Amino acid sequence: MKLRNLALATCLAAVGITAFAQAKEQFFPGLPYRTGPYAPNGVPWANGYSDYLKLVNARGGINGVKIIYEECETGYDTARGVECYERLKGKNGGATVFQPLSTGITFALTEKAPGDKIPLITAGYGRSESQDGTVFKWNFPLAGTYWLAADALIQNIGKKEGGLDKLKGKKIALVYHDSPYGKEPIPLLQERAAMHGFNLQLLPVTAPGVEQKATWLQVRQAKPDYVLLWGWGVMNSTALKEAQATGYPRDKMYGVWWSGAEPDVKDVGEGAKGYNAVTMQHGAEPNSKVVKDILKEVHAKNQGTGPKEEVGQVLYMRGAMSAMLAVEGVKRAQERFGKGKWMSGEQARWGYENLALDQKKLDALGFAGVMRPISTSCADHMGANWARVHTWDGKQWAFSSDWLQADEQILKPLVKSTAAKYAADKKLTPRTPADCQS
């Protein structure tokens, strides 16, 4: 009898503790891919994401609310990603925010998130039109989309030529991964091509992109003035090697940010010298304060997630920045719904929609020089339209351009019209100003 009472008591205590824990801990699920063909790019991102969350926890959490982080491996497979989402969304009192890290999973989750009331952050990727928060209430392509990236690249090329009007009659080829991801920039590039009178050549590469001989033969024949590379994983290094083999100058090649990190160029090394890529604000930032903090407060205590040498690399920073945005949104929501309290997905969504990260806050977080201020609103879920271009010098990435701002005159109508088409297809009514206030 005594034993039974004791067992009961422990059970009750355990239930009590978990109930308490649920009320106090914010759950951040992760959907990384640490295996499969895209793992070289997925691993640093996931390491950065988890390290930053550990840093926040080491400093006492979000105003005292600790973070629980749990990963579920997707392998970049959409069906598996959906399974992971279903598995994690209700755990530990409910997920705060999902970052799908794959265009396919983003598309699938965009249909599910509104029903579950969980926001999605797709920092730099996903659907470009989801910038329009009046239609995409739960999507947040914070600080960049593929359209922004494409726009910044064209502007940078224009600068190099001495003005956008000089692009007239030039030939620009887009070598892209033949998937929704690779096709994202096409509408914007076509818009720009019509505006400036350059000739856009589309050269799709079948996934995963290890076979590109035919594509580069076309490049050799057409001799485009610039090549834009919308590659992914192994496709990037293959493209650079093919460019080397065909003798296409690497300094005339511009990649998207998925094509502009260390794993993409490392194997090519000197052969990729001069190759450029757009970055969604940050590049490799080994000297930033946040990196030093992570090294000191997480890695020095042997709690780091990945190898120490990779801390501060491009995709690592991408992960850390994505985690920072996720945390800051919750912090912002706490300002309204109660400091030091647990935030539901719905409350966190308000935080992401009303993000106000000014320079002062960024400096305090250790992101000075890494990125520019971000402020989101109901109409604009992106929050900042700046980008930079960096260049590989054979050993590391270094910035080669000033800050470039996307042209709202082009971006805005495109976002509006595409989002409106989505709303019409889905029979959605865009949110009213009153709904935006809530």
Next chain:
Amino acid sequence: MFYRENGQFKTSYAADQQIFPIAQDRIAIGLILAFSVVAVPMLASDYLFRAILIPFLIFSLAAVGVNILVGYCGQISLGSGAFMAVGAYGAYNFFVRVPNMPLIPALILGGVCSTFFGILFGLPSLRVKGLYLAVATLAAQFFSDWMFLRIKWFTNDSPSGSVSVSNLQVFGFEIESPVSKYLLCLGILMVIGLLAKNLVRSAIGREWMAIRDMDVAASVIGIRPMYAKLSAFAVSSFIIGVAGALWGFVYLGAWEPAAFSVDQSFKMLFMVIIGGMGSIMGSFFGAAFIVVLPIALNQLLPVLGSAIGLEISTAGISHAELMVFGALIVWFLIVEPHGLAKLWSIGKQKLRLWPFPH
């Protein structure tokens, strides 16, 4: 003791030819159906529906389709992913382009699109056999990948080539909650499963099996190979097409051609091989093995690891899952090359003698 047909006398041909001639089987299947229609919706959690049961039902349906072609007619096909894709995109186009198109007819029309596609890519089967045919049907896979990536009309001119559906309704009921989605898939699976079972027991099913076992002998006794093979392609791709449409509409909601890649084709072929070729029951076992087991392993391994005080990383779990899964496939195929369905029938045989085996 309990599973014995002694004393069950058949007094009519109809009674002798029914699907389950043994009364105990009929009771068991009735209980299973009642359980899945009534009890499961009350008991299962959201996660179980969305992540396990719905994919299991959809892939069971697809595996039944593949089994008709591969298991019953003996035509090895690696184009199943393409048939799924054609079904999904076909249904999508009917659903989006025809005003007020109801869901079920859209799904059926998607299956019909897939039927024609299947017959077209089944034509090589009249000339080539075995592994050569497998390679020829692979062409269907590449063709569908190309078609849905490049021809914008099929994706309703969406800029990224990804499509999505919503506002699904059947007879005025919203197909939004996991339970309704589950019941929709279950209903379609029950109807098509029953049709498929009856089809393989009928004259045409026997023709398929004759072609499978020896096509020269079959044509000598008067079976037309062209008719038998193409009808197997047609029926099989119709079922796979409906499964593909369900996969897109019900499970994913939004999809791109990569959702129906060659990986899916291989997966479905493995389902049939592991489940049991030439057995409708085997399709269900195979689907459960391929769909549910990896997820179960993925969730079980960390628990097992922490039980013995081991913290496994995400990548480690994923690698271990693949290794254990692969080892299980090899083990099952060595223990019973005829698939899980054969194990099932051996089990039933043993049960008839239980508890006094001679």
